[in-house]
Amino acid sequence: MGRRARVLYRQAVRFALPGLLTLIVSVLGTAAAELPPRRVPFTFERAAPKDGLAAAGCPPGTLPDGNACVRLPGDDDGEGPGAPELPNAHRERGGRWAPYAQIPRRPERPLGYDLYTYPIPPGLPGGHHVVSGYDLDRPDAEQRRGRTLRAVGHGGVDLPQARGTPVKLVALEHQKGDGDILYTGPLFGTTVVTRHTLREAGQLRDYVVLYGHLDAVAPGLASGTAIKDGALVGFVGDTGSPELVHLHLETRRVREGVDIAARVARSGGAEVLADDATVVCDPRNVLPLR
Numbered sequence: 501m502g503r504r505a506r507v508l509y510r511q512a513v514r515f516a517l518p519g520l521l522t523l524i525v526s527v528l529g530t531a532a533a534e535l536p537p538r539r540v541p542f543t544f545e546r547a548a549p550k551d552g553l554a555a556a557g558c559p560p561g562t563l564p565d566g567n568a569c570v571r572l573p574g575d576d577d578g579e580g581p582g583a584p585e586l587p588n589a590h591r592e593r594g595g596r597w598a599p600y601a602q603i604p605r606r607p608e609r610p611l612g613y614d615l616y617t618y619p620i621p622p623g624l625p626g627g628h629h630v631v632s633g634y635d636l637d638r639p640d641a642e643q644r645r646g647r648t649l650r651a652v653g654h655g656g657v658d659l660p661q662a663r664g665t666p667v668k669l670v671a672l673e674h675q676k677g678d679g680d681i682l683y684t685g686p687l688f689g690t691t692v693v694t695r696h697t698l699r700e701a702g703q704l705r706d707y708v709v710l711y712g713h714l715d716a717v718a719p720g721l722a723s724g725t726a727i728k729d730g731a732l733v734g735f736v737g738d739t740g741s742p743e744l745v746h747l748h749l750e751t752r753r754v755r756e757g758v759d760i761a762a763r764v765a766r767s768g769g770a771e772v773l774a775d776d777a778t779v780v781c782d783p784r785n786v787l788p789l790r
């Protein structure tokens with residue numbers, strides 16, 4: 501390359517590159533803003549918390565593959581037909597890989613969200629319920645993120661409805677007996693957390709259900725009391741998610757041997773999200789079919 505060509509090349513790099521980067525960023529931003537409706541970015545929600553695995557790289561039993569961490573072939577979960585807990589990871593906005601545990605949808609559970617029972621009537625045209633689904637089992641690039649989102653990924657389903665719509669308890673698939681109220685108070689905005697014992701894969705397992713962003717908790721709900729299928733839990737609102745009126749519904753499996761009620765009583769509602777207490781779960785595994 502001649503001297504003049506080199507100068508031209510350097511000038512081109514110096515002036516064109518920042519413009520090109522700006523263009524790429526703005527195109528990506530536009531693309532993010534124009535994602536399909538089920539990925540509407542809601543603010544003030546956190547994804548599954550970190551589980552204390554390595555800060556960088558992929559969690560044990562997985563290998564990096566492009567943007568994702570994939571399971572090693574032949575790495576059987578050893579739990580038969582139950583709901584296996586699997587690792588996944590996503591790249592946070594700061595660039596750090598965040599590994600976490602999660603329970604993906606079991607293959608025999610239908611994919612379509614509209615086939616399941618929810619605590620509120622459908623709020624979308626055409627009788628649809630879910631505007632933003634569970635994505636923590638997906639590769640990093642397919643998890644929910646947006647310019648205003650602090651957290652990457654979505655560990656529940658978002659159900660838009662009118663403010664004040666009554667939210668009614670859904671008894672879970674294979675539930676034994678009534679549920680009970682584990683916690684009411686701030687978590688995902690104003691939140692009610694219920695506990696349910698399920699017979700699964702030949703054993704009893706506890707799950708918790710989070711009803712988030714409520715306008716208000718149902719009068720008289722008290723921790724430790726039983727709650728029956730269809731009972732009033734609270735009212736749809738936008739606490740912790742201003743202007744985006746919807747119900748955030750999240751299901752988590754309580755880890756074996758954990759007395760979640762005792763932990764919440766001792767240390768507060770955030771214990772429900774602690775990695776050594778519960779594992780986030782695709783709600784389709786436990787919501788009853790319609």
Ligand SMILES: [Zn+2]
Binds near residue numbers: 545654658747748749
């Ligand atoms: Zn949500």
